Amino acid sequence: MVYNTLMATNQPHNQQAQHNQQEMANWQAAQQQGFTDQYPADMPMNVDPVTWKSAEYMTHTKTSQWYIVFLVCTFLVAGLILLLTREWLASITILIVGASAGFFASRPPSERQYEINEHEVKIDQRSFPLESFKSFSVVEEGTQDSIWLKPVKRFAPFQIIYFHAEDEQRIIDILGLFLPHEERELDHLDLLSKKLKF
Numbered sequence: 001m002v003y004n005t006l007m008a009t010n011q012p013h014n015q016q017a018q019h020n021q022q023e024m025a026n027w028q029a030a031q032q033q034g035f036t037d038q039y040p041a042d043m044p045m046n047v048d049p050v051t052w053k054s055a056e057y058m059t060h061t062k063t064s065q066w067y068i069v070f071l072v073c074t075f076l077v078a079g080l081i082l083l084l085t086r087e088w089l090a091s092i093t094i095l096i097v098g099a100s101a102g103f104f105a106s107r108p109p110s111e112r113q114y115e116i117n118e119h120e121v122k123i124d125q126r127s128f129p130l131e132s133f134k135s136f137s138v139v140e141e142g143t144q145d146s147i148w149l150k151p152v153k154r155f156a157p158f159q160i161i162y163f164h165a166e167d168e169q170r171i172i173d174i175l176g177l178f179l180p181h182e183e184r185e186l187d188h189l190d191l192l193s194k195k196l197k198f
Contacts, residue, residue: 049117050174052167055109062105070105074098114161116174121149121159128159136175137184138168147171148184 078094081087115122120129133149145168149159163171175181 047118047174047177049115050167050170051113051115052163052171053111053113054162054164056112056162067102070098070102114163116171118178121161123161130178133159133179135180135182137182138172139184147175150182
């Protein structure tokens, strides 16, 4: 797997990516203050952007039995809340949330257009500067891998991007030029969501 190959040569790539990231940040700061307009000499230039299309999130096949069990569990939770609190509003809220979650679970993911270049990660019309990310991880999610971009801001969410297997090497290659690689596994909440097929 490409991921395993990446792990074997991780150290030198990370050092170079960290250097590139710092050089880019210094250049952009100097450019904003009007001190320079010269691109850093040792930064990768004229890097061909990598573009691809993929689903916005990973889906799990759900049978009619899954929806029946989910519906029964939602009514059981709502009923339990009513018995314990005698609050109709709380029970109705549980039913509304359950219905919304069921609808979301049945909605097929839309296809997104992705692009990574030497300056940014673009998802459809949204743009995320590379310097807003601290590192990237290749996370194995069963039959499909994903890339998690770790934000610099402490409480900002990860940016997760999906791809087809044939695009994996190109995406890792260009990200490795600018961001260090970091090992990451799915946490307990992610694993629970996967087991529940959400």
